[in-house]
Amino acid sequence: MALPRLTGALRSFSNVTKQDNYNEEVADLKIKRSKLHEQVLDLGLTWKKIIKFLNEKLEKSKMQSINEDLKDILHAAKQIVGTDNGREAIESGAAFLFMTFHLKDSVGHKETKAIKQMFGPFPSSSATAACNATNRIISHFSQDDLTALVQMTEKEHGDRVFFGKNLAFSFDMHDLDHFDELPINGETQKTISLDYKKFLNEHLQEACTPELKPVEKTNGSFLWCEVEKYLNSTLKEMTEVPRVEDLCCTLYDMLASIKSGDELQDEIGQLAFKGMKRLNRIQSIVFETAYNTNENMLICAPTGAGKTNIAMLTVLHEIRQHFQQGVIKKNEFKIVYVAPMKALAAEMTDYFSRRLEPLGIIVKELTGDMQLSKSEILRTQMLVTTPEKWDVVTRKSVGDVALSQIVRLLILDEVHLLHEDRGPVLESIVARTLRQVESTQSMIRILGLSATLPNYLDVATFLHVNPYIGLFFFDGRFRPVPLGQTFLGIKCANKMQQLNNMDEVCYENVLKQVKAGHQVMVFVHARNATVRTAMSLIERAKNCGHIPFFFPTQGHDYVLAEKQVQRSRNKQVRELFPDGFSIHHAGMLRQDRNLVENLFSNGHIKVLVCTATLAWGVNLPAHAVIIKGTQIYAAKRGSFVDLGILDVMQIFGRAGRPQFDKFGEGIIITTHDKLSHYLTLLTQRNPIESQFLESLADNLNAEIALGTVTNVEEAVKWISYTYLYVRMRANPLAYGISHKAYQIDPTLRKHREQLVIEVGRKLDKAQMIRFEERTGYFSSTDLGRTASHYYIKYNTIETFNELFDAHKTEGDIFAIVSKAEEFDQIKVREEEIEELDTLLSNFCELSTPGGVENSYGKINILLQTYISRGEMDSFSLISDSAYVAQNAARIVRALFEIALRKRWPTMTYRLLNLSKVIDKRLWGWASPLRQFSILPPHILTRLEEKKLTVDKLKDMRKDEIGHILHHVNIGLKVKQCVHQIPSVMMEASIQPITRTVLRVTLSIYADFTWNDQVHGTVGEPWWIWVEDPTNDHIYHSEYFLALKKQVISKEAQLLVFTIPIFEPLPSQYYIRAVSDRWLGAEAVCIINFQHLILPERHPPHTELLDLQPLPITALGCKAYEALYNFSHFNPVQTQIFHTLYHTDCNVLLGAPTGSGKTVAAELAIFRVFNKYPTSKAVYIAPLKALVRERMDDWKVRIEEKLGKKVIELTGDVTPDMKSIAKADLIVTTPEKWDGVSRSWQNRNYVQQVTILIIDEIHLLGEERGPVLEVIVSRTNFISSHTEKPVRIVGLSTALANARDLADWLNIKQMGLFNFRPSVRPVPLEVHIQGFPGQHYCPRMASMNKPAFQAIRSHSPAKPVLIFVSSRRQTRLTALELIAFLATEEDPKQWLNMDEREMENIIATVRDSNLKLTLAFGIGMHHAGLHERDRKTVEELFVNCKVQVLIATSTLAWGVNFPAHLVIIKGTEYYDGKTRRYVDFPITDVLQMMGRAGRPQFDDQGKAVILVHDIKKDFYKKFLYEPFPVESSLLGVLSDHLNAEIAGGTITSKQDALDYITWTYFFRRLIMNPSYYNLGDVSHDSVNKFLSHLIEKSLIELELSYCIEIGEDNRSIEPLTYGRIASYYYLKHQTVKMFKDRLKPECSTEELLSILSDAEEYTDLPVRHNEDHMNSELAKCLPIESNPHSFDSPHTKAHLLLQAHLSRAMLPCPDYDTDTKTVLDQALRVCQAMLDVAANQGWLVTVLNITNLIQMVIQGRWLKDSSLLTLPNIENHHLHLFKKWKPIMKGPHARGRTSIESLPELIHACGGKDHVFSSMVESELHAAKTKQAWNFLSHLPVINVGISVKGSWDDLVEGHNELSVSTLTADKRDDNKWIKLHADQEYVLQVSLQRVHFGFHKGKPESCAVTPRFPKSKDEGWFLILGEVDKRELIALKRVGYIRNHHVASLSFYTPEIPGRYIYTLYFMSDCYLGLDQQYDIYLNVTQASLSAQVNTKVSDSLTDLALK
Secondary structure (H helix, E strand, O other), X not given: OOOOOEOOOOOEXXXXXXXXXXXXXXXXXXXXXXXXXXXXXXXXXXXXXXXXXXXXHOOXXXXXXXXXXXXXXXXXXXXXXXXOOOHHHHXXXXXXXXXXXXXXXXXXHHHHHHHHHHHOOOOHHHHHHHHHHHHHHHOOOOHHHHHHHHHHHHHHOOOOOOOOXXXXXXXXXXXXXXXXXXXXXXXXXXEEEOOHHHHHHHHHHHHHOOOOOOOOOOOOOHHHHHHHHHHHHHOOOOOOOOOHHHHHHHHHHHHXXXXXXXXXOOHHHHHHOOOOOOOOHHHHHHHHHHHHOOOOEEEEOOOOEOHHHHHHHHHHHXXXXXXXXXXXXXXXXXXXXXXXXXXXXXXXXXXXXXXXXXXXXXXXXXXXXXXXXXXXXXXXXXXXXXXXXXXXXXXXXXXXXXXXXXXXXXXXXXXXXXXXXXXXXXXXHHHHHHHHHHHHOOXXXXXXXXXXXXXXXXXXXXXXXXXXXXXXXXXXXXXXXXXXXXXXXEOOOOHHHHXXXXXXXXXXXXXXHHHOOOOEEEEOOOHHHHHHHHHHXXXXXXHHOOHHHHOOOOOHHHHHHHHHXXXXXXXXXXXXXXHOEEEEOOOOOHHHHHHHHHXXXXXXXXXXXXXXXXXXXXXXXXXXXXXXXXXXXXXXXXXXXXXXXXXXXXHHOOEOOOOOXXXXXXXXXXXXXXXXXXXXXXXXXXXXXXXXXXXXXXXXXXXXHHOOOOEHHHHHHHHOOOHHHHHHHHOHHHHOOOHHHHHHOOOOHXXXXXXXXXXXXXXXXXXXXXXXXXXXXXXXXXHHXXXXXXXXXXXXXXXXXXXXXXXXXXXXXXXXXXXXXXXXXXXXXXXXXXXXXXXXXXXXXXXXXXXXXXXXXXXHHHHHHHHOOOXXXXXXXXXXXXHXXXXXXXXXXXXXXXXXXXXXXXXXHHHHHHHXXXXXXXXXXXXXXXXXXXXXXXXXXXXXXXXXXXXXXXXXXXXXXXXXXXXXXXXXXXXXXXXXXXXXXXXEXXXXXXXXXXXXXEEEEEOOOOOHHHHOXXXXXXXXXXXXXXXXXXXXXXXXXXXXXXXXXXXXXXXXXXXXXXXXXXOEEEEEEEEOXXXXXXXXXXXXXXXXXXXXXXXXXXXOOOOOOOEHHHHOOHHHHOOOOOOEOOHHHHHHXXXXXXXXXXXXXXXXXXXXXXXXXXXXXXXXXXXXOOOEEEEEOOOHHHHHHHHHHHHHHHHHHHOOOEEEEOOOOOOOHHHHHHOOEEEEOHHHHHHHHHOOOOOHXXXXXXXXXXXXXXXXXXXXXXXXXXXXXXXXXXXXXXXXXXXXXXXXXXXXXXXXXXXXXXXXXXXXXXXXXXHOOOOEXXXXXXXXXXXXXXXXXXXXXXXHXXXXXXXXXXXXXXXXXXXXXXXXXXXXXXXXXXXXXXXXXXXXXXXXXXXXXXXXXXXXXXXXXXXXXXXXXXXXXXXXXHHHHHHHHHOOOEOEEEEEOHHHHHOOOOEOEEEEEOOEEEEOOOOEEEEOOHHHHHHHHOOEOOOOOOOOEEXXXXXXXXXXXXXXXXXXXXXXXXXXXXXXHHHHXXXXXXXXXXXXXXXXXXXXXXXXXXXXXXXXXXXXXXXXXXXXXXXXXXXXXXXXXXXXXXXXXXXXXXXXXXXXXXXXXXXXXXXXXXXXXXXXXXXXHOOOOOOHHHHHHHHHOOHHHHHOOOOOOHHHHHHHXXXXXXXXXXXXXXXXXXXXXXXXXXXXXXXXXXXXXXXXXXXXXXXXXXXXXXXXXXXXXXXXXXXXXXXXHHHHHHHHHHOOOOOOOHHHHOXXXXXXXXXXXXXXXXXXXXXXXXXXXXXXXXXXXXXHHOOOHHHHHHHHOOOOOHHHHHHHHHHHHHOOOEXXXXXXXXXXXXXXXXXXXXXXXXXXXXXXXXXXXXXXXXXXXXXXXXXXXXXXXXXOOOOOOOEOOOOXXXXXXXXXXXXXXXXXXXXXXXXXXXXXXXXXXXXXXXXXXXXXXXXEEEEEEEEEEOOOOOOOEEEEEEEEEEOOOHHHHHHOOOOHHHHOOOOO
């Protein structure tokens, strides 16, 4: 009979193991849930049954009334169940309601609860309705009828079983019948009965019988006896002894209970354990702990006890914790299962993925064989991995740091491997995990599974398992099948004889078992021995004539099996099968192995000869197991060793098949001398010891490289987490610790310290770490990090240090690699020498020092043979070769990194190629096409013979290739492959920054065809480095990914970096790009220095003179002196005092941050106050934040104390003309001042400026620099026109090229002060640290610990500022710092105030992350915070209440908070425009450093700069010597030219040329021509260069419709669009886009998309991963977006605008600030759009744009009710207004009731707040009502009166005005039509009168109420006159705030053709929705007489049409 197949995976044998049929449909939680729902709903009483019942029992007449009631119930059900559910659900809901209420007359508590449980929250009214209706129906029936109805249904459903009733927990050991008696080990006389009924009869009867029998009665039951023993021994002292019966019953219940469905009631458990009836004993005992707690666990149980299912229980427990509202939050957790072998890992992956598939949990294998990409890891919830792999993954803080942080469950299988060679790996994993748990306070559960161990308590201690809860130890008695063990020792002198005897004994035992009808497994210890043994067994059987016993049973199955075998490729399997034998080892193909496993489990094979991997890897039991010989060859040791006891136990674990055998047999055949060894091992069990000491050096280095151990102290603590520490204390002697030492120091602290210091010295000597013994600090080096990441041993690194240098050949490299310690155990054996010689002569391409006799020679030969794909015969060589290849690949990669770090170009290149040679198994000189498996070998050989290189092939046609290869059709294939080999083209442009530094901009174009099969789906990695061939040095290197997207779209990727150059100039540098994966894929780009012109040398700095400090009395004015709180000026101020305060010459002051430049600005301002009191001073600061700070300061000091008017002028604050005219000092930003001064001719106040102070003028070189250039150039231009000198004062940090700036500002020697950076008032000490890693986020993460240490060592108690690049980084850094604090003695050491006080402050903070960090004394500061939160943080930090402030880089400019220590964490930021990480401008870094050192408190400041290691040199250079400022005007020249043309300063090309010569750009062009790509500086070249520039810009502008170039090709005319662009400060591209895309009738949706495509939004950052957020956000918004553009800033702007209008939730706080940015620009852009449309006369578009402006400001859609613009009023409140009825008395009581719009609401309230609150009080509380009323009461109500002015021929002189009725009238009414003359100008006078409700005290505010708009906005209006029939705009006028009364005039021409026309006047708000008014004006146009036309005098007021 065919035996049933056991599951491949369950390593437990109980009756769980019936093969489950998995091809049912994948159960989905939703289906499960709905089924459950149906079952409960289907209380047997379906709706149909009720109807049927009613129809049967009642007559027709009654049915009518009852039908109504039934409808009511259905209706109620509909409301309760929800309308979106189908009819069925509603009907079953109705039935449920009927059932619930049929005996109740009202809705009670119980019923409410029942309904709520069923349907969730529900409207109570519906329940009441249902109850009443049910009662009405019930009233027609008697009680009996009802009971009949209910019983009828209960009968049908009496036998329903709830889930879990059929899930039994079995305690049977194997498939015994319940009533079998079981022998107890060794005690034959007693038997245990597992028959429960028998138990009950025997025991419970006794308990119930009246006459109590004495308890002593001996009972046959084992349980009874055990309990009795227990009671007698333990409970003697207790007074109330429990009865034996009670205890027995309880115990029996516990042991034999059929656990009810509640245990695994949740669907998750049911789905995963699908198909299992019950858990076995062990699983049942651990169930509670595993499935319902978070405890760490250690489970020691014999093989086959079902440990995998226990793992499954913990996995499910973890999943359940992330299960919310029916959804598993898959990105919140990872589960890691560590299995000791790859084979096992593969099997576990298979098992868990099958089981967890229904839950949608993804399980993947992560081992040496199965690499996963980063995105795959992210998408996976459970990883099955090997110890080494997991160690490597967690060693890298890079890339996977996020991974190890969301691990929530770590399962370690086979923990007993701790004492084998691989034990240390497990120790380091566990120690790392436990430390992570403590430092991050996160919960990671550890589950250890192991075989039965003697010292399980030690292992439990090591895993931090609570022995009372989580430790479970099951000994051999818990084996599912009892095991008989036999030991056979063979004694023999002769080796051959011994082997022969072994075979003989083995045969006898096999035969014995087979005769008894059992299957046998014979375990041997080498792959080739499997065949040898099988053959010898068959031979013996044939010789003895026993072979028939072995023949497989014939039958139908057998025929099928035979067919399968014949198809196998494995010759031995085919030959052995007919005799009933087979073999199994890891060297066979996967499908053959699977075939053999299947044949064996189906009983077709009687004897299976296999290697030990089968025991570990596959769960395939047999009745008998024979281990033949115990010598095993270990490649690691290079010799034969004894089979480990764990292997023996594992193999014996395969004996006995739970379903069929009552016991199993294990036989071990060994030599006689080893017999006692194995006997003692199996019976006594030595405790397992730790092997950690051997690899202490490597593991310590790994922790140091990871940053978790930074000093001796931490290392000592780290050791205490290892198993080594547990065992050192338990057994000190074994670890070389004397008894005395142990007594003195029981925690072994000294000993651990000694160990650490010794190892530290070793590592320091090998340069893997730097170890300062004095302080005990460790710091990691590149070498150590490389060793850790590549898992390279310490000794190997020592070897490399000795042998490796910059000039080794490939042969030398192989020789070095073969001496690595990793290969120590590989020995040369006699029998291999011959074969090695053959391999050497056939396959070795390079020399092999050492030859065949030495092990390193052997390794070299094996490696080269592997690359040459040579075949080997000897089994030991094959296994060695695999081992060598795996390790060599890793070692060569490591050497490559070492060479790259040492900057050796030739070596780096060689090693990168070699590592690819090993990966691809191809020598470098083979054709690169060999990397494609689809090309046949003979073609490849031919290609190589013909010497066809890739480049040649690229140029040939496919048919040519075909002909050359004599194979016509292959041409196409070859051609395709050639184009798939990755190749790139590079173009480099260089710009000298100084004479020693070059900036290189490298454009990289991918030039190959992408194919997912070949290249994957992400990108192709490349290494790029710049080498100097003469000095053999690499100046810069980086890793670069050519992304699939860019390869396909052929777009260039840009890299920007700096490299040093030396004089005399070298001839050239090479930039080399080499593919990381592909052989033969590389490119070189040459940088040539022939035509490079280096910039001029910089003039020296101003020396700081040693002057007596000047007292402030020198100001000569008491009022000024009173403003300062110091008595003397500092040295810098003293030196510049005279020039600033007593002369008018221009000044440029360059001095380091913190040297008091603000005072310098004040001196210059005071001079203006003294000398020119009527004129104005302008102070320009680069950021709004700086302007605010200056304003806050000067409002107090200058305005209040000096009585001078100070005014702020920024994008946020725009005061009116009057206040600007009165101001003495204007504080503004560059853009704003540029915008204002553009129309200087008509703005008087611009001409009154006598001094312009520009702060941070060195920003000239940044993105916004051009604006400063333009301002200064324009100022000089204005002063030359008005002939009033304007003084310019520039303030900046220390500059390199101050002279150029000074020349440009026309400053003579007198006004130039450029001090060197070192004259800081507080000296600064700078530390720069480099960090490796290609990826930004992991690199930032690796900086957290060093940042924390910097604080500890440099500034433990003084304030610290940490600058990071993004808001996200502020949060991440803060959380990491808190994690480090958590491990300290005093985690709140940075909080310098009472915690209770802090709690009160925290309560006022809005940001949740900030609440958390402030509690630890860490503040965060970035633009995403709420204004008030920011202020709170600033105050706390300035007053030293919190010690650490983490801020984004803007803070460095914005606010002046000095600190003692500044840490700059990373110097790049993500640039959304180019979508890559870009360096901070050097000025920013200097600015940040400038914040270090507080002049009042510190005598020195400290700055720690953490940078990407490749940038370290660059920063070292520029932080100490100033950085030259170059101009960036070129990029935006067109826009600035346009402004000047529109302003009328430039009217011809010559003017434009002259204009450029005024700029700073012109100065620098002459000084550093190469930077701007100018060849030489001769007069002609410069002229040509500039003319070309201007020509280009003007053509751009002409294409954008901004200007018109005259016919003479010289003169330039501005056009309307150019003026609009200049006026609204827009880029010319935007206006062009308007012109192209606006149509006569654009809808608001189209306008919204045009608005978001404005050029102004290209800089909106789309950060990392935001494209996903955008696509999520898009799903909740009304207008669809292009799905392919979610990473575009315009799409993002579009989404943010929509979200603003829909008031949708934004995914993260960054989006809030981004929305602010978008809205900031939106108004300007819309106003310009309006002008463009008006200019075209498009009425519809103009009206829609006006609506769009209203929408943007109020944050609602136009289609929303205008009532929704009231704060706190949402859609669900509108009904309040609809049903509101006014309380009116008297005749007017018939008022309109429904309020639909704002004007109606204003009217209804009539200015009385109580009316309004009466409407809404039912749903809004007072504060919210107040806000809404505040808005409503401020709404403007304007009365409009219209009249027409002009001349008529029949009017008396002086009467030239006709009023127009604004009431709606009938068209037929002739009085309505106003008579005008054709083709004449008339003026429409609109009088606007504000209606006051008289409830606002004081002066009315001109600001509109705009709760949703970030800036304050003045109320304003548009008057639009249009003719609707023609859709034509006739006139447009903007009107400002209407305080009381205002008259606006619109002039218009009447049509030329007489007739009747209707014009419409629209009066529209520019900030409120729903307040627009429109009036029709009926015109009757008649022919005019001549006299009237002559008389036409149009008053001046009419020409006011120009766009205001």
